[in-house]
Every structure is written in C-alpha cells, then in structure tokens.
Amino acid sequence: MSNSTNISLDCSEIVDAIHPDNSNNDQLPIEVLRAKIDCQVDAFTRSLLPFIGLVQGLLNYGTTIIVCLGLFFNTVSFIVLTRKKMRRSSANMFLSILAVYDTLSLTLNFMIGVIRGQNLSANQSFMDNQSLCKLHGVFVVVFNLLSVWTIVTFTIVRFLIVKFPLKAKNFTQMRTLIIIVSTSLVVVVFSCHKIFITGFEGDSVFGYKGCQTDRARIPDIGKFYVAFNTWLPTVLVVIFNLAIVREIKIHTARRQTMTTSTSRSDEKATRLLLTVSFAYLVLVSPLGIIQTIELFWNENVQATPLTSPHYADNMIVKINLKWIRAFCFFFYQINFAINFFLYAFSSSGTMFQNTLRQLMGFKKKETSDITQRTVTTTVSSNAVMPLPQPEAEERNATEGQ
Template identity: 45%
Template sequence: MVNITPLVELTWPCELREKWIALIPFTNVVQGLLSYGTAVIVLLGVLSNLLIIGTTVTKSMRNNSTNLYITCLALYDTLVLIFNFLVGVLRAQQPNIINRAFQTNEWLCLIHAVVIELFNILSVWTIVCFTVERVIAVYLPLKVLELCSLRRTRRLMAIIFLLAVILSGHKMFVSGFEGDSVFGYKACQTKRKKFPEVVNIYVAFNTWLPAATILVLNILIIRKIRHSAKEQATLTSQTPNKKRPKRDANITRTLLAISIAYLIFLVPLGTLQSIELVLKALYPVQPSQVDDEQKAYIKYTQIFWLLKWIRATAFFFYQFNFAINLLIYILTNKRFRGTFYRTFPGVVPTCLERYFEDESRNATVKNSLSYSTGNANASKSCQKPVYKVTEETDGRDTSAYRHSSVKGPTSSVTFSDIVSETKTTTP
C-alpha cells in the first residue's frame, strides 16, 4: 500500500492521477514510435544518405554547386540521425549504461549538446542556401554561373560551418531545455548556467526564421517560373516543337520538393513547441492550497501533458525529414536517377529497373548517339559504289566508270548513263 503524503496529494491530486492513467495507452504508443520507429528511421536514413553521397561525388556530378549542396545536406542529415536521434534512443533504452555515462561525464554531455545544435543548424541553413541559389538562377540566369560558381559555393558552405560552430558553442556555457527530451532519458547534471528562456531563441532561429525564409523564397521562385512560362508560351507559339533545356527545371523541382517536405515535417512541431512555450509563460501554475489556484494547476497540467505527447508524436514524424531525400531526388531529378542507377545498379528493385535504365540510357547514350550517327554518315559517304552495267557495252572499256558516285552504292545504271556522265564531267 502506497503512503500518499500531503505533498504527493497536492502535487498529484486524484483528478490528475485519473487523467494520467487515461493517457498511459497514448504515451505507450508514442514511446514505442520513438524507440523502435526511430531506430528504423535512423537505419534507413543513414543508408539512403550514404547512397546520395556516393551518387553526387561521382565524376559526372561532383563539379556542380547544386550537387555540393545536396552532398552537404546528406552528410549533415546523417550526423543528425546518429547524434541526435540514435543517441537519444540509446540513452532512453539503456539508462544504467549509456545514459549513466553521460550523467557522470559532463564533458560528454557538453559535446553532445553542441553537436546536436551544430548539425541541426547546418542541415536547415543548407536548405536555405540552396533555395537562395535557385532564386538567383531563376531571376538572374545570365549571372548564375558567376554568382553561384563551385568555388564560391565551397566558400559559402565553409562560412556557414564556422558560423554554426560559433552559434552552437553557447551550449558549452548555457543550459536550456535538455531536461525535457521527447525520448524520456534523464538529463545530465550540469554546472552550466540555467537559462530556460534560451529555448525561445532556439525555436525562433532553428524553426521559424528558416521556415519563413524558405517559404517566401519558394513563393518567389514559383511566381517567376509561372511568369516565365507564360512569356515563353507567347514567344514560342510559332515554333511549338522547340523545347527548353530541362536541367534547371529538374533542379528547381527537386528544391521545391525538399522545401515542401521540410515545411510539412517542421511546421507542426514548431507550432506545438511555440504553443507550449507561450502557455507556460502565460500560466506558470504551481500546486497550491488555494482552491482556485489548485484547479488552475490541475487544468493546465493536463493541457501541458497532452501538448507534450502530441509534440513527441510530431517529433517522430519530423525525423522523416532527414531520411527521405533519396526518394525525393529519384522522383524529381532525372539526371540524379540515371547516375544513381549507373553507380548502384544492384540497389534498384527488379520491378523498377526499366524505369531507371531508361534514364541512365538517356543520360549516357545521347551524346554518343550523335557521334556514332556522324561516323555512320561519314562511312556511308566514303563507300565506293559498284555499278552493275545492264546494257550492252559494245566492247568498250567501262572499268573507269565502275566507281562513279553519281548513283547510290548499289544502284544499277545503263551504259548511256555512264557516257552522259563522262560528257558532263570532262572539261
């Protein structure tokens, strides 16, 4: 029999205990998703991101600023999956081994906190940089090669990395909301200064600022594309068979798909985080002996519980954002699809091989086809036709005319044709 002290009764009144018991089935489902489901997402995400990197570093794709963004994004997403999600699952599932190692070693906790922040920042702001490049490509197509060269892109990514290291370094000195992990592990004991308000800055900088930037820039891209499509339809109405190069269209389509997926997975989580932060700031309820205050405490505690576990569910789906880019690239980018098949032919399922083979053939045979056609035409023109004389030669020697090029290579001519040809060609 449990001895319920007055303090326990005040903190966990009967109404809260009943609500918590009713909430337990939902929390069990969410905890299962955040353990086994997250492990599956991490495994598939790491493998798919490694396949992306293996494709984009090939000789045909690595000398391109767009593919540099894709490579960096795959690398950062892989590191987020490992250090944020996988380590979180292990700390929750092994509290007496792995999580205790974190609790007894503050430096390990500090490094983990900084690494989580670092790769989250790098992942989201790489998408922002990629979006900016597409805006330049759409609005300034004549200057895109100069403004978005491979060298400048490398410098930009290096600058972004240094800024992210500086920004994430604040976790070496300030503790925010690590104690409220969705994975449920016990937070580290730290000597850092506790600054709970830092979570507001974190949500704004890592959620709403990049989300708003990506949304606005993609709206500008879509508007420009629609406007350009109307202009092109007007200008090319007389030449309907003229086709526009599709490379930039493929890249823009890929970016739009990445941005839409990012917003779909991030906005629900960011919205729930913001609502939870606002409610906690407006209603900092505590257990109280006063009836009205105690009723408010019971009411808002239930709301906070529900918000926390709904936020945990949104966080589970948010993890897909770091694992589905391979599928997006395959569906939206023909060049990537063909290069992927040539690089990893054994990965493609048999039922989809024809779909990938067509794109791979189009990517590799197009140039060689024109080359071989040219050689074939040249070889035909060099063939020495042999004529069959079908008319009586009257004993005259026609061997000089057997290699004439007036007719086709195997055409049949008469003797009179040969004579007329000789007359026309003799000066």
C-alpha cells in the same frame, strides 16, 4: 473536458474524506493540496497510457528504423551526388552536403537519444561526465541547424539563379563551396553556446534524465532556439519558394520572345528544391507549432498559483502537449532520411536516377519523347535556312550555264 471533470471530482472526494470542511483549494493545507493535484494528474496520465505507449514505441523502435534506413540511403545519395558529372552542379553540391549533415544528425543526435533513453547505465555515463554531456548538448543543436540552414541557403541561391539567369554561371563550384562552408561555420559557432548555456533539453522526448552541469540555465533560450531552428528558416523557405514560383511564371511568359530563360538543368534543380522544401515544411511545421504552444503554456503553468482551481487543468494540458510534441518529433526525424526518395522518384531527379542506374549496373533510362522533340527543334533552328524559292531558281540557272 468531461474526463477531466470526473478526475477532478474523484480526487476531490478523496481529499474531502480527510478534510470534509476544507474542500476549497485555498483552504486546504499545502501537502493535502499537492496530494489532490497529484491525484488528478496521475489519473489523467493513466487515461493517456495507450497514447503514451504508442509514442514511446515510435520513438524507441521507429527512430531506430529511421536511423538505419537513413544511414543507408543518405550514403547512397552522397555517392551518387559526388560522381564526376554530378559535381558540376551547384545544386548537387548542396544536396551532397545535406546528406552528410542528415547522417550526422541521425547518429549523433537521434540515435544517442534512443540509447540514453533505453539504457540507464549509458545515460549515467553522460551524467557523470560534464564534458560529454555538454558535447551532446551541442550535437542536439548543431546538426539539426546545419541541415535546416543548408536548405535555406540552397533556397536563396536557387532564387538568385532563377531571378538572374544570365548570371547563373557566377555560382561556380568554388563559390558554392565557399557559401556552404561559410554557412556551416556560422551555425557551428552559434551552436557552441550550448557549452555554456542550457535550456529545455532536459525534457527530452526520448525520456532520459537530463545532466546536472555548471552551465547557466536560461529557460527562455528555448523560445530563441525554436524560432531559429523552426520559424525563421520556415518563413525564409516559404518566402523564397513563392518568389521562385513567381519568377518561373514570369520566365514562362517571356519564353515566347526568348528574352531570358533558364537552362533545362536549372529548371530541374529548381523543381527538385521545391520538392525538398515542401517535404521539409510538412514534416517540421507541426513540431514547431506544438513546441511554440508548449513553451508559452509552460509559462502559463508557472504563473498559475498552486491554489488556483485551474492549476490541475493547466498541468493536464501541459502533459498533453508534451506527448503530442513527442509524437510530432517522430515524424520530424523522417525529414533527415527521406531525401533519397525525393531524388529517386521525383520527375525532376532525372540525372540522379540515371547516375544511380549506372552505378547499379542498369542501362541508362531512355530519353523521353519530349526531350527528343526539344533536341530536334533546337537542331532544326540552328540549321542553315533554305533559300527562298526565287533565289533557288536563279542559283540553279546560273549553275546550269
């Protein structure tokens, strides 16, 4: 706050030198008042240049690295998850389509954003072509939503499997495919509204100039988009994950009586979902929080008159929020490239790890001692029970006769 006060005093001295008798904002001519506010904002922006440079470097070069790594690892994940023995699992069907949507988001959203921000001629091509600009507006929304709502749908399906383990077989490959396609179609149809309506995407974190199109401009659509892309899926994921954890505890308590239980593969798929969901929440939530604060703060700035003594301070906060949002957006992108590592290094991704090792020409990982003991116990329980001692002796006597 002291930095903001010093900036305000310095710029006030500049204005007061021209209008010594009119130092109050409401008494200054409008052009002088604008010069005073611009001076304060510019001075603050210069003080923020080191952070701005860091964020721009992350978005320009860091995003390129994320896209390249994401393309490679998502491709590997898709190849592994679509092997014949992997396709039998409904969980792997969700994860394989998630790899496709993440790849499309990395290329058609983030990479195009970097190109438009770094290449003026490339961005001009979008600005000169309304159809191309509208199409990119759809891409900015659709693949992010497809990825997010695939996770939400996967979470709901896993909850139903954990809640009703005896009906888990109802989620066949065909039914799982129908669920995935239906969810995708709903998201695509919803995203097509960007052809006709525009919101706040002109203020891109990549810094490119927005297109001037004939679309209806509805600033409040930004709130709905943030809610639909961040808060609604986040709330659903949290609620259903907590419900899954609760059901797992209940099943663990019931396991002693063997009333109900889920298969070992279902348990691993559920733990893998919880890992993916946790990574999603960690990487997405900060961006959602900043976007929400920024949207409401921008309304506050618009409602503040230019003559208000707080207008310059509000503008400074607005600039701060913009660059913090851009900083959080960099980490948000990691969500679209990290899933391979969650599968490959998670203790619940055993089947993925073994299939990956086979594709790479390595030997299959040895079964753990715990698994061996589980198999041994199962075989022993299924074997013919030995006869009680008296019956055994009577049988031997009969055979002897």
